[in-house]
Amino acid sequence: MRPNKKKLFCFLTATALFLMPGCKGMPENQFLSLPTASPENATASPQSTEGSQKITEINLYQYKPEYNDAVDKAATEFSKENEEIEIKVKSARDGEDYMTTLKTLINSGDMPHIFNLGRLSDFNEFKDKLMDLSDLELTQFAMEASLNGAAIGDKIYGVPYFIEGFGFVYNRELFEKASIDVGAIDNFMAFESAVKELDRMKETLKIEAVFAFPAKDFQITGLHMSNVFISAEFGGDIVKAYQSKNLEFKYAEALKKMIDLQMEYSVKPVKDIDSRKMVEEYFIGKKVAIIQQGNWIHHTIETIDKDFADKIDMLPYPIEGLRECCNSAGVPMYWVISDTADEKVREGARSFLNWLYLSENGKKIIEEDFMFIPAYRGFAADTVKDPLGKRILAQYSARNIIPYVFPSYPDDWGINRFGADIYRYANGELAWDEVVSNAREAWNKLRQQ
Numbered sequence: 001m002r003p004n005k006k007k008l009f010c011f012l013t014a015t016a017l018f019l020m021p022g023c024k025g026m027p028e029n030q031f032l033s034l035p036t037a038s039p040e041n042a043t044a045s046p047q048s049t050e051g052s053q054k055i056t057e058i059n060l061y062q063y064k065p066e067y068n069d070a071v072d073k074a075a076t077e078f079s080k081e082n083e084e085i086e087i088k089v090k091s092a093r094d095g096e097d098y099m100t101t102l103k104t105l106i107n108s109g110d111m112p113h114i115f116n117l118g119r120l121s122d123f124n125e126f127k128d129k130l131m132d133l134s135d136l137e138l139t140q141f142a143m144e145a146s147l148n149g150a151a152i153g154d155k156i157y158g159v160p161y162f163i164e165g166f167g168f169v170y171n172r173e174l175f176e177k178a179s180i181d182v183g184a185i186d187n188f189m190a191f192e193s194a195v196k197e198l199d200r201m202k203e204t205l206k207i208e209a210v211f212a213f214p215a216k217d218f219q220i221t222g223l224h225m226s227n228v229f230i231s232a233e234f235g236g237d238i239v240k241a242y243q244s245k246n247l248e249f250k251y252a253e254a255l256k257k258m259i260d261l262q263m264e265y266s267v268k269p270v271k272d273i274d275s276r277k278m279v280e281e282y283f284i285g286k287k288v289a290i291i292q293q294g295n296w297i298h299h300t301i302e303t304i305d306k307d308f309a310d311k312i313d314m315l316p317y318p319i320e321g322l323r324e325c326c327n328s329a330g331v332p333m334y335w336v337i338s339d340t341a342d343e344k345v346r347e348g349a350r351s352f353l354n355w356l357y358l359s360e361n362g363k364k365i366i367e368e369d370f371m372f373i374p375a376y377r378g379f380a381a382d383t384v385k386d387p388l389g390k391r392i393l394a395q396y397s398a399r400n401i402i403p404y405v406f407p408s409y410p411d412d413w414g415i416n417r418f419g420a421d422i423y424r425y426a427n428g429e430l431a432w433d434e435v436v437s438n439a440r441e442a443w444n445k446l447r448q449q
Contacts, residue, residue: 056348058087061105061112062161063098063333065091066299070369074362078355085348087114113341114349116161118333120242120408123150123157130157131337131346137354141376144399149238149407150334158334159353160375165329165392165401166224166294168315174198174205174289182313188254188320192261198289199265210289212282213259213266215426216274222419225292227406228317228328229255234405238330242408247443252436254320262292263426271427284308290315295388299371302386314391317402329396330404331375410446417442 062071068091075087090112092098099122105111106126117123123130133139134156139147142160150158168191175182178201180194198210214220229251234241263270267282279297282288284305295314302309318324337349356362357376366374367383373393374383384393395401406414418439424430430438 056085056344058085058114058345058348058352059090059112060087060114060352061090061092061102061116062114063092063116064161065094065096067091067370070365073369074356074365075352077361077365078352081355081361082348082351085351087348087352111338111340113338113345114352115336115338116333117158117336118149118331118407119411120149120238121411123152126336127152127155127157129338129340131339131350133157133159133337133350136350138357138376141358141378143375143377143396145403146331146375149331149404150336151239158336160331161333161335162331162370162372163329163375163392163396164294164296164332164373165314165327165388165395166228167292167317167327167391168290169283169293169297169312169388170290170315171283171286172311172313174207174286177201177205182315185315186318187324188257188318191315191318195261195265195290205289206286207289208282208287209267210265211262211267212273212278212288212291213262213270213426214273214275214278214292215263215270215423216272217278218415218419218423220275220292220419221422222414222417223406223409224294224328225258226255226414226418227404228402229258229319231328231402231405232319232322236403236405238403238405238408241405245444245447247440249436249440251319251322252432252439254322256432257320259422259425271423280304292317295373295386295392298386298388309386312387314388319402323402326395326400326402327392328404329392329401330407332404332407410443413439413442413446 060071060075062068068089071091072089075089079086092101098116102112102115106129111129117126117130132155134154136156136159138159139156143163146160146163147156147158150156150160170182172182175194175198178198180197185191185194195210198205198207202209230241230247230249233248233250234244267273267288273282275293278291279293279300283291284301286308298309298312301312314327316325317327335353337346337353339346341349357366357374358378363379363383366372366379371385371389373389373396384390418435421430421435421438425432425435
């Protein structure tokens, strides 16, 4: 709340307390002994008093620019049902560093009431300012393991925003024309064989190359791609990865083989390919058959070419000698609530998160406006419409995934250290042995700080 609004806020709050009954409280269930519950019987939000004045103002700051309209709609609809609460939505802008802005707000005393955190280091840094959400009604509906990235000890400080997954997105039509049986691609050798067959038929398929390897996009290579090969080292345990002082990099050679395969059969030069060029120019432009990306890319593709969006799917990401038939998946960000706000604000924030994922109106917005993979039980089987999301949801539900551990990498390691070195390797500036030794050394050094 800005200083010039404090007097007005205090006056309105005092008036409301005189005129209105308090908000209905949340259940006090403890997380570790939560009962099995049915979403149909869940309490979505407290009922508003007809004709009541909106007096509880909640500031929400979220990291996804593309979800601004959906979050804004959710806030508006929630306030229609809860007239005593107003939620003001702010979203990160395209190109804005969300965490830098968030930390500036927190350090300046203008901490949002609801916001997003994703890294375990951030949860540990701010845990004294965050509400323990272990007894939040929504928490008991979270899918298995989805809360791990927001847990410190026996407390849960965040609830999942959504689930996402990463793998090889491919053009089904090209695979059909090349008579490639996707079901038979269940290990690295089969994947390599399919790649070579697509390359052999380049002229017939009218493509420039099989891949567009995004060496210039350090987030894809240094975080998402690396997670596929580093997660197994820690048994898919995000907390174990966070606490580890050392990186062995057991599957470095398997990663090298995957990078080399993509670079060999990629459009050139790979050092100039970023995510946008990979997706829009080469994949949607039907110049390549396969890209490594996440299920989140479907919305972008559908916006540009709706017909093409119906012709794509996702292959598993094979790690030679390990897990060769599943994808990397997890929760990239969590909703958290400031524990420094007053009680009415905190209760209103809790009510909003329950409403968004448990009420029928909230679920409708999740399905029609957010269009992501919900991380909670109780959603209809057809909530996720796109083929990439369906693929990831099926694997996640069956726990046939490579769990996300990259949110627990040492700060700056994934993008600024490892991703940058993969770029230098792709550009011929570093030998692979140097990439691996640099990765180990940087991890170990950052963990000692």
